[in-house]
Amino acid sequence: MKLIIHGGFFSESATNQETKKAKQDALGRIAEMAGQFLKGHTALETVVYAVSLLEDDELFNAGIGSQIQSDGKVRLSASLMEGKSQKFSGVINLENVKNPIQVAAKLLGTDDRVLSGEGAQIFARKQGFADFNPITPQRMKEYTLKLNQQERKGTVGCVALDADGNLAAATSTGGKGFEIPGRVSDSATVAGNYANIDAGISCTGVGEDIVSGALAAKIVTRVSDGFTLAAACEKSFAELQSIDGFAGVIGISAKGEMYHCDSHPYMVWASFDGNLQVFN
Numbered sequence: 417m418k419l420i421i422h423g424g425f426f427s428e429s430a431t432n433q434e435t436k437k438a439k440q441d442a443l444g445r446i447a448e449m450a451g452q453f454l455k456g457h458t459a460l461e462t463v464v465y466a467v468s469l470l471e472d473d474e475l476f477n478a479g480i481g482s483q484i485q486s487d488g489k490v491r492l493s494a495s496l497m498e499g500k501s502q503k504f505s506g507v508i509n510l511e512n513v514k515n516p517i518q519v520a521a522k523l524l525g526t527d528d529r530v531l532s533g534e535g536a537q538i539f540a541r542k543q544g545f546a547d548f549n550p551i552t553p554q555r556m557k558e559y560t561l562k563l564n565q566q567e568r569k570g571t572v573g574c575v576a577l578d579a580d581g582n583l584a585a586a587t588s589t590g591g592k593g594f595e596i597p598g599r600v601s602d603s604a605t606v607a608g609n610y611a612n613i614d615a616g617i618s619c620t621g622v623g624e625d626i627v628s629g630a631l632a633a634k635i636v637t638r639v640s641d642g643f644t645l646a647a648a649c650e651k652s653f654a655e656l657q658s659i660d661g662f663a664g665v666i667g668i669s670a671k672g673e674m675y676h677c678d679s680h681p682y683m684v685w686a687s688f689d690g691n692l693q694v695f696n
C-alpha cells in the first residue's frame with residue numbers, strides 16, 4: 417500500500433517561504449490521514465478522499481481557495497482515473513461546488529463521464545451537491561492586486577496503490593488564474609491525470625505544456641511498455657525541454673515504485689507507505 421500526493425508549485429520568491437512551509441505541513445497531515453484511510457479502502461476511494469481534503473484546504477489552488485479567472489469567477493476542474501477499469505471521469509470549468517473531485521467520482525459510474533460548465537453544474541445539483549462559493553478573502557486580495565503570477569501554481573493530486581494492487585489517480589485545480597473564461601486545464605484530461613494497471617500519474621504546472629507533452633498518459637504508457645517509472649518520467653521530461661515545458665508529476669507503479677519529477681524545483685509533495693515523507 418502506497419500513496420503520494422502533491423500541492424502543485426509554490427512561488428520561489430523569499431516572501432513565500434512561509435506559504436511553502438504551511439503547504440508542506442498541510443501535505444504531511446493529509447498524506448498521513450489518507451495513508452491511514454487507504455488501509456481500509458480502495459485506491460479509488462482513497463484518491464477521492466485525499467483530493468477532497470486538499471480541496472478543503474485554502475492554501476491550495478483547488479476547491480476552496482482556487483484562483484480567480486479574468487472575469488472574477490472561479491471555475492473548477494477535476495478528474496479521476498481507476499487503473500483496473502481504465503475508466504476516466506472529470507468535470508471541466510464547474511462553478512459553485514465545494515468538492516469537484518466528488519462530482520467527478522459520481523460521473524465514474526455513468527456513460528457520459530466528462531462534463532463541462534453548465535452541464536456539469538446541473539449534474540452536480542441533481543446529485544445533491546450544494547451551492548458553494550469557493551472564493552476566499554486571500555484569493556480576492558490577490559485578484560484585486562493582480563498578484564496571481566506570483567502564486568499561480570497550486571493544483572492538487574493523489575495517486576494510490578491499494579492492498580489489492582489496484583492503482584488510481586485524482587487531480588483537482590482552480591486553473592492558472594486570470595485565464596480567459598472557457599480555457600480548459602490539463603487537470604481534467606488524460607494529459608494531466610492518468611492510470612492503468614501498471615502506473616498512475618497526477619500532474620501540475622502549465623496546462624498547455626502538459627497537454628503538449630501528453631504527459632500523464634505518455635509516462636503511464638511507457639511504464640506499460642517496460643520502462644521503470646523513474647525512466648519513464650525522466651524521458652518524458654527530457655522531451656518536454658524541447659518546448660521549455662513547465663510541469664511536475666507524482667506517480668506510483670504497480671511494482672510499488674514512487675516517483676516525483678519536475679521541470680522547476682518548486683513543487684511540494686508528500687508520500688506515505690507506512691512512513692510519512694514530505695518533500696519540496
Ligand code: ASP
Nearest residue numbers: 569571591601620621623
Ligand atoms: N495545471 C493547471 C492548469 O494549467 C495549473 C496548475 O497545475 O497549477 O490549469
